[in-house]
Amino acid sequence: MSDDKNKSLSATSPPSGDGGAVVLIKCPATVANLVCGFDILGMALQEPYDIMKLKLIDEPKVVIINNDNYNLPTEAEKNVAGVVLLEIIKHNNSSFGFEVEIEKRIKPGSGLGSSSASAAGAAVGANLLLNNKYSNEELVQFAMFGEKLASGVKHADNITPCILGGVTLIRSIHPLDIVKLNAPSLFVTVVHPQIEVKTSDARQILRKEVLLKDAIKQWGNIAGLVAGFEKNDTALIGRSLEDVIIEPVRSILIPGFDTIKSKSKEAGALGGGISGSGPSIFMLSENEATAKEVEAIMQQTFTQLGIEFKTYVTRIAKEGVSVLKY
Numbered sequence: 001m002s003d004d005k006n007k008s009l010s011a012t013s014p015p016s017g018d019g020g021a022v023v024l025i026k027c028p029a030t031v032a033n034l035v036c037g038f039d040i041l042g043m044a045l046q047e048p049y050d051i052m053k054l055k056l057i058d059e060p061k062v063v064i065i066n067n068d069n070y071n072l073p074t075e076a077e078k079n080v081a082g083v084v085l086l087e088i089i090k091h092n093n094s095s096f097g098f099e100v101e102i103e104k105r106i107k108p109g110s111g112l113g114s115s116s117a118s119a120a121g122a123a124v125g126a127n128l129l130l131n132n133k134y135s136n137e138e139l140v141q142f143a144m145f146g147e148k149l150a151s152g153v154k155h156a157d158n159i160t161p162c163i164l165g166g167v168t169l170i171r172s173i174h175p176l177d178i179v180k181l182n183a184p185s186l187f188v189t190v191v192h193p194q195i196e197v198k199t200s201d202a203r204q205i206l207r208k209e210v211l212l213k214d215a216i217k218q219w220g221n222i223a224g225l226v227a228g229f230e231k232n233d234t235a236l237i238g239r240s241l242e243d244v245i246i247e248p249v250r251s252i253l254i255p256g257f258d259t260i261k262s263k264s265k266e267a268g269a270l271g272g273g274i275s276g277s278g279p280s281i282f283m284l285s286e287n288e289a290t291a292k293e294v295e296a297i298m299q300q301t302f303t304q305l306g307i308e309f310k311t312y313v314t315r316i317a318k319e320g321v322s323v324l325k326y
Helices: 081-094 114-129 136-151 159-164 200-205 212-231 234-240 247-253 257-264 289-305
Strands: 022-032 041-057 062-066 097-103 168-171 177-181 187-193 271-274 282-287 308-315 323-326
Touching: 022 114, 022 159, 041 114, 041 159, 041 187, 041 212, 041 308, 062 081, 081 097, 081 114, 081 136, 081 234, 097 114, 114 136, 114 159, 136 159, 136 177, 159 168, 159 177, 187 289, 212 234, 247 271, 257 271, 257 282, 257 289, 282 289, 289 308
Parallel strands: 062 097
Antiparallel strands: 022 041, 022 323, 041 097, 041 168, 168 177, 187 282, 187 308, 271 282
């Protein structure tokens, strides 16, 4: 959240510009991959979240106003929300455009779907102003243009839970096939160490080939995790939160990762891992007491390492982008 409280968006703050319908929305953070589900699984979090305000304007352009201190680009072509809105304008061959105010509370580069929140929020907010013209699947397609700008890849594992809420499976990108899974009532503890792990770097270090025995183990874990969500079987969820392909490589970029994971499981957490491409780490727990104990482990680990951090104890968000005022 911005340190300048006067800049903070709220349901009572006046719309910018002249007239027109205004929509104020909340865009949740997301955890992608869910350990073994690289690029295909994701879940929405209740906290943190971004706030966005959108309105229609009379020109086919996008005006971006940043209400935070991250200094993200205001040129539409260079902004994640901007490229999504430009694509919607293009799709409608319209004479109208959008003004969007963005207050980012999900820090860019955190691994918590900051770019996805902007992209998904732009798509959902624009759709509300267009009287819900598009389906959720079409909104995901629009929002993926933002992810392509952010990471170079049109992936949807953050976008989809941000729009739909809960836990989602991307069975296929071409064609897009989304499966919304049961979201168990679990607590999520997240630590965001204040270090940088670029998505491009995190992808570049991945192995290009995988041993068949590792692939078989990974498939079993993905299937087990999906079944665990659907059956609300927490023991199965815990057993399936294992990654033998991506995590062993990416975890070397995150100091303290192995310590946090092992001590958290000893404290009773079901399991967890890297959120997206990192550097954030998440752990799932069945109750708040365990989740808070895991938070203390995370805080102690990074304090000892001399690395600044931010922690959250939150829940899986059953709802995706939601309306605060319309």
